[in-house]
Amino acid sequence: MDIDLILRVYPFFIEAAWVTIQLSVLTTILGLACGALGAAARMSRLAVFRWIGAAYVSVFRGTPALIQVFILYFGGPQIGIQLDSFAAGTIALGVNIGAYMTETIRGAIVSVDKGQTEASRTLGMSRWKTMRYVILPQAMRMMIRPLGVNINALIKGTALVAPISVVELTYTAQRFIGSTYKPFEMFLLAGLLYMVIIYVAGQGIAWLDRRARIT
Amino acid sequence: MPDTPFIDIRHAAKSFGSLEVLKDINLQVQKGQIVAIIGPSGSGKSTLLRAINELDPLTSGEVWLEGVQVNKKLSHSQYEKHVNQVRQDIGMVFQHFNLFPHLTVRGNITLAPKLLKGISTEEANRLAEEQLAKVGLSEKIDAYPSQLSGGQKQRVAIARALAMKPKVMLFDEATSALDPELVEEVNLVMKQLAQEHMTMIIVTHEMGFAQDVCDRVLFMDQGVVVEEGPPDVIFRNPENERTRNFLRKHLAAQK
Numbered sequence: 001m002d003i004d005l006i007l008r009v010y011p012f013f014i015e016a017a018w019v020t021i022q023l024s025v026l027t028t029i030l031g032l033a034c035g036a037l038g039a040a041a042r043m044s045r046l047a048v049f050r051w052i053g054a055a056y057v058s059v060f061r062g063t064p065a066l067i068q069v070f071i072l073y074f075g076g077p078q079i080g081i082q083l084d085s086f087a088a089g090t091i092a093l094g095v096n097i098g099a100y101m102t103e104t105i106r107g108a109i110v111s112v113d114k115g116q117t118e119a120s121r122t123l124g125m126s127r128w129k130t131m132r133y134v135i136l137p138q139a140m141r142m143m144i145r146p147l148g149v150n151i152n153a154l155i156k157g158t159a160l161v162a163p164i165s166v167v168e169l170t171y172t173a174q175r176f177i178g179s180t181y182k183p184f185e186m187f188l189l190a191g192l193l194y195m196v197i198i199y200v201a202g203q204g205i206a207w208l209d210r211r212a213r214i215t
Numbered sequence: 216m217p218d219t220p221f222i223d224i225r226h227a228a229k230s231f232g233s234l235e236v237l238k239d240i241n242l243q244v245q246k247g248q249i250v251a252i253i254g255p256s257g258s259g260k261s262t263l264l265r266a267i268n269e270l271d272p273l274t275s276g277e278v279w280l281e282g283v284q285v286n287k288k289l290s291h292s293q294y295e296k297h298v299n300q301v302r303q304d305i306g307m308v309f310q311h312f313n314l315f316p317h318l319t320v321r322g323n324i325t326l327a328p329k330l331l332k333g334i335s336t337e338e339a340n341r342l343a344e345e346q347l348a349k350v351g352l353s354e355k356i357d358a359y360p361s362q363l364s365g366g367q368k369q370r371v372a373i374a375r376a377l378a379m380k381p382k383v384m385l386f387d388e389a390t391s392a393l394d395p396e397l398v399e400e401v402n403l404v405m406k407q408l409a410q411e412h413m414t415m416i417i418v419t420h421e422m423g424f425a426q427d428v429c430d431r432v433l434f435m436d437q438g439v440v441v442e443e444g445p446p447d448v449i450f451r452n453p454e455n456e457r458t459r460n461f462l463r464k465h466l467a468a469q470k
């Protein structure tokens with residue numbers, strides 16, 4: 001193993017890791033927004049919204065995220081959507097993970113005992129108040145861990161924007177392999193940095209989960 | 216005797232697909248009356264109770280409370296407004312308590328009054344203290360439901376319903392999920408409400424309690440009211456063969 005090489009290229013990898021972190025954070029935010037909207041649509045009283053929500057989930061979970069990234073980045077300009085690679089990657093990945101998060105959020109909400117809704121509605125609380133004050137506070141606690149699983153997948157999934165030249169970890173590793181011919185070291189370094197990011201994210205989620213349980 | 220009954224259920228019918236669970240039921244309850252509904256499981260007694268506050272709306276028939284039709288046919292948004300309003304007058308206690316596990320006892324009791332009646336936090340707290348004192352659980356005001364026994368949970372659930380100052384209380388097998396030694400504390404609270412002349416409709420398996428507390432007993436089977444009358448008649452000298460069979464089996468099972 002070429003330790004000297006690793007020490008020489010390592011600052012570039014740190015910079016790339018920072019891009020991966022930014023991608024992950026923005027994708028998570030966008031994914032949560034899409035997931036919340038998707039779940040609301042899936043559980044709407046109106047069939048149109050339920051249908052849209054179901055279509056969203058099956059399209060984005062039913063096709064490879066890589067294809068979704070390619071369609072937006074390469075296919076977008078053809079239909080008038082011109083985005084730089086970072087924006088295209090973030091949006092494609094965010095909308096993609098949002099489909100998974102839709103099901104996670106919906107699952108947590110429907111897993112709250114039906115008796116909770118009945119008790120709340122019986123007191124005269126509206127659907128919305130019941131959701132806001134009775135169901136969501138309970139569902140939120142239950143969705144932290146499964147959303148953590150989605151976020152874990154999403155962080156690893158950020159590697160899918162390497163082919164559209166976002167200078168994140170995987171892309172950086174590939175670029176240095178091109179000039180150094182040392183794939184073992186380069187991929188190992190990238191992998192290690194992914195592991196650190198995922199570990200920290202996992203700890204954060206576990207912390208949130210513990211905190212939610214105490215109260 | 217007032218002319219119009221406090222609660223008036225007219226020609227209530229309900230079916231799930233081809234299954235008729237309620238068939239042309241009529242029930243009038245006067246203010247301050249306590250009515251027990253007994254019958255085998257699947258007889259429709261819980262469904263009837265849950266029709267009164269539109270938790271399980273009827274397929275046809277009418278439910279009236281103090282001259283207001285509960286199950287009015289309205290557009291969706293108007294209907295929602297209407298039921299949210301009338302439900303405030305109809306307290307309900309469930310078999311499985313359904314306390315809100317993320318809120319303290321205080322939170323459970325004050326949530327709806329604060330949100331729906333716009334009362335201040337201090338007022339809501341006073342209300343919680345008052346209702347808890349009534350069910351004998353003042354010291355549990357800051358406990359979470361998970362820290363309470365079944366009997367205590369049910370008493371909090373009763374306090375939560377009473378905090379809305381309902382005109383009638385519905386009890387859906389309120390003691391069925393409790394360990395036998397915890398049944399009495401809940402029964403005591405219900406008896407106390409009876410003494411205060413709260414109008415109550417009680418679906419129960421506890422014949423002794425029904426006999427002690429209720430003014431009237433309805434025996435339901437297969438979606439119809441088979442027999443109704445004062446508890447002494449229903450329990451001592453029922454006319455109908457089905458009522459006799461049910462009571463015999465029930466008493467045998469309790470021994």
